[in-house]
Structure formats: structure tokens, C-alpha cells
Amino acid sequence: MAKILIVDDSALMRRHLKEILEAKGGYEVMAVRNGVEALEALEPFQPDVITLDVNMPEMDGLTCLSHIMARRPTPVVMVSSLTQRGAEVTFEALALGAVDFIHKPDGTISLNVDRVEREILEKVKAASRARLRRSTGLQQRLRDQRADRSDRRERQGGGGASPSARLAVDDFGVVIIGVSTGGPGTLEEILPCLPADFPWPVVVAQHMPGSFTAIFARRLNDMCRMPVIEAAQMMPLKPGVIYIAKGDADVVIGKRATGWVVNPMPGGSQFLWHPSVERLVDSALHAMASENVIGVLLTGMGDDGADSMCELKRRGGHTIAQDEASSVIWGMPGELVKRGGADLVLPAGRIAGQLTAWLKQTVTTREDRHGAR
Template structure:
């Protein structure tokens, strides 16, 4: 039985969320109207997961979240609006220790609540299994990382930037991903000779905000794939949410483009579809696959194929995964070349590219 505390200032939203979870076997629920009530309930009772609205009177969701993490750490799934402001607040919540988020229904709640049912239930089940202590530790390291980024000298254009891609680093991630990516991507060097493409399960309204957020802390330029664009060195590409990213070639140049969500894929942006498309355009030995924290098995089959064809793959280890589902599936299929802690991923990518001779190659092509 998963005990869930629903925190929302809207009586209608509380009722609908309560009804949605109550009809699903394996859940027991309680409700609170605001952050103050939530903290009082958490002091007196134990819950496996909290769903927390961002905007509430008396005590907003971010303040409530920070106190939950300080006083009684409990897995939290944020319920967020799809506005840019809502996206910014959600990323702050994830940095504070929230495990995941679900988009708040738009329009008439009674008519739209069913659209989030499957996602909400899956995310609550995933949050109940989350390694919360690790997520909280990541938050503290992220604060330190941002401080270092503010103190660092301005970005300079490295020799490799703009060079046509001869290979790619493909990263797939879901639950716990934003904070994990904010830990890994800033460790990649400015002269990384292969571009990086990321499929993070996320709504379309969030990925642009996320790309801009990452761009402030990474040595490499970070962009959202919101239109067809060349894939070049010196750049990190974030697949646009609610759809998928695929690749093609034109005039000898590799292109990335957003595509409508494929019906054959459950999660979006789909890691599986991204890797399959990359394999159709480049030899496996010119690809590095990285499968990070997340529920389910998205990307495990395609990355196993990548390894079998001669590519290299990394699975995040259990200790540093917020949810071990996706990397565990890759390991179970014997599709992981190595299993690493999150903080070691960037270094391993750089080591492999040095073995490839890609750093020297990138510099030479850049002239």
C-alpha cells in the first residue's frame, strides 16, 4: 500500500486527485489544503509520497518542499502548471529535492484530469521507490556547482565548436533526470569534439526553459531541438518535450529534427527512437550511449543493440540513481559497457573520445 498525501489549495483538484488514486488499487490517500496543513500532517503521520501544488496561499509549494526535505524527507511529486513560470518553479523544486513532477490539467479539471491519470500513477509509484537521500545530496552539490559557475570566467569559443559531427553522445533519462543532468553536463569540457543529444522525458513547455537553465552552467552551448538544425561539436541538444528527436543527413551533414511523438513509443522524448535513428545514420562505433536514472525501460533495447554493434554504453549505477529502472534494464540485457556513478560519467565519455582520437580530430578539422 502506497500512502499518498495530496496537497493543493483547490478543493476541486484535491477531490479529483483523491478520486483518481482511490479507484486505483494499492493507494491510500489523505489531503491538505496548503503547506502548513501538509507539514502538520507529516509531523503526525508517515507518507510514502507527497503530491504538492506549486502555487498555494499561506505557504507556497517551494517553501513547503524545503521544509519537508529539512524536517522529514519524503518523496515529492510536484503538480505544476505548463507556463514558463511554472516550469522555472518546477526546476527549482527538483533542485530542492522533489523526485518528479506532473503537469496540472488545463481548462476544466473534471474534463481533463483523466489525461494525467496514467502518468500520475506511474510517477507516484516511481517516487515511492526513489532514493531520496541521494536526491537531497545532489541538491547541495548543485548549489555548490552553480556558485563555481558564477565565479568562473566567461565562456570562450573552443576550437571544436561548429565542426560537423563525426559521432554523437546520446543520453537518455527520466525520473530524477534534471538534477542528474545538472550534475553531469557541466563536467563535460568546452572542447568536447562530439555533440551531445539528450532525451529527457518532459513536457514540451519545459524543455526550452530547461535548455536555457543548463546553458547558464555548462561549458558547452545548450539548445532545444525546436526545428531542424545541424548537429555540430561544442553543443548539447535537448530533445523537445512531448515529441521525439530523430536524425538525417543532407549534403554530408548530420541534422537533428523534432518529430511528433511516435505512437509506438510510450515515453517522450523517446530514448529508444533517438538511439534507433542515430544507428540508422552513423556506425555504432561513432556513438556513445548513456542511460541514466528513470522508471521503465526506455532506451535499454536500442542501447544494447548499439553496444552489440561495436558502440560504447554507460549505465548509471544504483547508488546514484534516483530510480534505477532504466539503467537496470540496460544492465540486465548485458548492454552496458560500464556501470558508473553519475559524477564519473563525463570523465568516462572524455576518456573514450581520447581513445578514439576524437579530441585531436576535432581540433584539426576546426583548423
């Protein structure tokens, strides 16, 4: 039986979480009031998962989390308010190693906790199976870059056809990234490595509440060489821009008289997760040639995007699945691999390099073609 440690200064919240996790989840649960008590319970109780309130007296959630990761690294699910400050602290917590976060119910707690009961159980269950994400240091990034160069030399040396050998050379395409649990930290590892002159737009569907995605886009914009914006309204789809789909909604790609657009839509009831990766990829396949679409499926529970990216590959598009070792949860990318829909299976640290290599070849081939006219 897995052990869950609840850390929350609200007696009512502790009671509700304890009831849900014991009665519905079948877990052994211990509840404490603050970060100091949590650290005292860490070794005696040895929890498998910790739910950690962001705002607490005596020791706040971030400070407590940093001590947990230093003393006894454990999967942590943050319990966060849907405020701007709550979102900012939550992203700091995810950067420190937290696996995921739960929205702290507002208003009448007893009613709101019932509403998010399924989310609590799903995220705690996923966290119990998660790999703790460790920051990729400089030496590891250098090793990944050397491996990328070696792989490209092998492919160029006559080792047979590779996905890059049949990449489209048309003037416009899009990279679609789908991601869920463990996504913020993984995206912060991948997107800053894309060059400022990346020739295609990148559209990211990260499962996340609507009040968080604008803050996440601003955070990524400070890290990345490409501009990063939230797709909160219909806007032109421009090369060299990263679009973060607005949370609690879906986003689609379409064609207008003025050009390509990215357009937020109300979340479709037929989709379990939002923004829906499945819907985003389907819209791209409907709007443009599949050869001009690259799909990347990253860490996350469930299978959102696996079917549509399999179809993308079947039609001649290109797909990458994050490998199991670097994924917090190998659900979504694992399903893509199991269904035979991944051209390549790569660790997070090598995905940006592969995208850049594919698109660099596309631009070079296009320039050679134009120069020959």
C-alpha cells in the same frame, strides 16, 4: 499500504486526486489545503509520497518542499501548471529534491484529470520506490575524480582490454543520453562537468512536456561550459554543443548534403515515452557508424532505450548505464544492465569524466594518426 499526502489549495483538485489514488491506486490518502497544513501533518501521518501544488496561499510549494526535506525527507511529486513560471518553479523544486512532477490539468478539471489519470498513478507509484537524490558535494566530486584517475591507470597498466581501447577515431560522432524520472537533477550534475572543448555533440532525450524543454535548455546553458539549445527544429549537429530534444515529440539524427542534422519529429505512436530514447538511438545507428556513437542511459522508470542501446553495443558502439545507488529510479539503466547492454555501470558523478576520457583518447589517437602521414 502506502500513504499519500495531497497538498493543494483547490478543493476540486484535492477531491479528484484523492479519488484516483484511493480507488485506482489503493493508497491511504490524506488531503490538506496548503503548505502550513502539510507540515503539521508530516509527522502524525508519515506519508510515503507527497503530491505538492506549486502555487498555494500562506506557504508556496517551494517553501513547503524545503521544510519537508529538512524535517522529514520524503519523495515529493510536484503538481505544476504548463506555464513558463510553472516550469521554472518546477525545476527549482527538482533541484531541491522533488522526485518528479505532474501537469496540473487546465480548463475543465474533471475531464482533464481523467486524461492524465495514468500519469498520476504511474508517477506516484514510481515515487514510492524512489531514492531521494542528494546533491553531490565538493568532497564527493573529488573522490569520484580520484576514482576515475585510478581506474584509468589500472586500464593503462595492462589490466586487459577496456571499452576505451576500441573507441572509434573517425572525425565525427555523437553522445546520446536518455533519461526520465530524476533526470533534470542528474543532468545538472553531469553536463556542467563536460569541458567547453568536448569534441562531439551531445543529444539528450529527457521525457518532458514540450512547454518545459526550452526553459530546461536555458537553465542548463547557464550552468554548462558547452552551449545548450533546444532541438525545436531541424538544425546542424555541431561538435561541442548539447541539444535537448523538444518535449512531447521525438528527435532523430540524420545526414543531409550539408552535413549531420538533428531533427524533431511528431511523437511515434509505437513509443510509450517522448522524446523516445529508442527512436533516437535507432536513428543514429541508421545514420552513422556504430563505433562513433556513445549511448548513456540514466535514471528513469520503464525501459526506454534499453533495446536500442543493447543493439548499439552489439554493433561495436559504447554504452554507459547509471548505477543503482545514484539513480532515483533504476528502471531504464537497470534494464540495460540486465540485458547485458552496458559497457560500464557508473555513478552519475563519474559519467562526465568517463566521456571526457573516451573522447580525449579519440582526439589524441586521431592527431597521432594524422601526424604520421
